[in-house]
Amino acid sequence: MARQGQMSKLSSFKLLAIDDDPQNRALISDALSQQGLEVLTASDPEAGFELFLRVRPRGVLVDLNAPEATEMDLLERMVRIDPSVNVILVSDHYSEDSAVEAVQKGACDYLPRPIDFQKLRHRIAGFLAEAEIRQKTLGLDHELVRACQFEGIVSRSPLMLEVFAKIRRVAPHFRTALITGATGTGKELVARALHTLSPALADRFVVCNCSALVESLVESELFGYVKGAFTGASQDKAGLFESADCGVIFLDEIGELSPGAQAKLLRVLQDHKVRRVGSTVSREVDLRIIAATNRDLRTMVREGKFREDLYYRLAVVEIGLPALTNRREDLPLLERYFVEKFAKEYEKPIAGLTRRAQSRMATYPWPGNIRELESVIGNACMMADGKFLDIHELPDRIQAQASDQSPTDEALFSLEEISRRHVMRVLERVGGNKARAAEILGVGRATIYQLLSRMKLEKQGESA
Ligand SMILES: Nc1ncnc2c1ncn2[C@@H]1O[C@H](COP(=O)(O)OP(=O)(O)OP(=O)(O)O)[C@@H](O)[C@H]1O
Ligand SMILES: [Mg+2]
Structure with a gap:
């Protein structure tokens, strides 16, 4: 009943039936139009494809008394143009191999001839329900994305919600923070959120990529220099720490910092003072330091590769990002x-x-x-x-990943139907290799053949 309701609600659902038999076309139009669908028909692949391009139907039924290659080719062309189209192939020469091939090429189903109209109506009702759910989900996703953003960080996972709470709590107060997480997990995004919500000057976020620091230049990069401090120092220059005064310095890839630079950084953390190379004067700096790394600093400390005292200074606030x-x-x-x-x-x-x-x-x-x-x-x-x-x-x-069909409607399928789908899925994944499928399904190869031929017999029985 619910499905019938969906049919009448979505009367704009267009179904294109490509069938070379005029009687069949009339039959399909009669049988399906009653269900509130708009049925369009074409008599050959080319006319069908042209109509497909023009009206962009949501569903296509292909029943051609033609070589299988023609149907497969038509299927591929349509799916390439509109991957969301629901195509059902109908064929005289049904075989499980063809079914697997058709599904792999993007068909929703592959039915033996003659058409079992009850089954076909059921399939189409399924497309309608799915199209409606998908439409709703797309709208919902858009709203969700807007609702699930925190300072440009999108997430609704409990682990990240905890991260958001921590950022909100520590941002007004922190002096040093350490952000850890694998590559690409959003460490810099979190550092910027901490900065935005902190009292630091809004336009002062200085990035220092520690892995790019050249050992011999670390000191002048971080602390700056005065004119004449070394060959080439033609004028005074502020270092990164001074540039970040009253703001935030983001020390990215802190795990790559050399032992010498680690010692110098520790001194800044302790004294809040910097002295330019070649100068005798130290300047106070008001710094917030955020360090980030994708390495395990604790292990590096144990291995003697990272200073323990520096680690504890930096990790006063530690924010770990989940993969x-x-x-x-x-x-x-x-x-x-x-x-x-x-x-x-x-x-x-x-x-x-x-x-x-x-x-x-x-x-x-x-x-x-x-x-x-x-x-x-x-x-x-x-x-x-x-x-x-x-x-x-x-x-x-x-x-190359395994594809998993949408579970939207699976809760409503019988066990047998689920097994059938699962076998088809495994076969699809292994490219139709029955021996491999049998191995994965934990049954003998003979069982797979029996299962497939039973499915085939059932299909033939149903349509007889
Ligand atoms: N939760 C998220 N929401 C939206 N965009 C994100 C999110 N997390 C990361 N990004 C985006 O992904 C990209 C990588 O993020 P980011 O540079 O912060 O990662 P990272 O942890 O610093 O990576 P790496 O270790 O490689 O430097 C950026 O373009 C960032 O904007
Ligand atoms: Mg980064």
């Missing part, structure tokens, strides 16, 4: 955030990722964390020419 894999709930939110950002930058009407692309993203381990995610979405947006980013726009390493 993206430990806050997967942020993935759709961040995807949406970056899609909006790059769609605007490239002036393209990109609404989001297809379900298939989202599934691949969800199973990827993201070693480069949010920086990697940002660059993946940035590149995909640059290449995209449709409304949705599909797997073709993702880098190979992400395309």
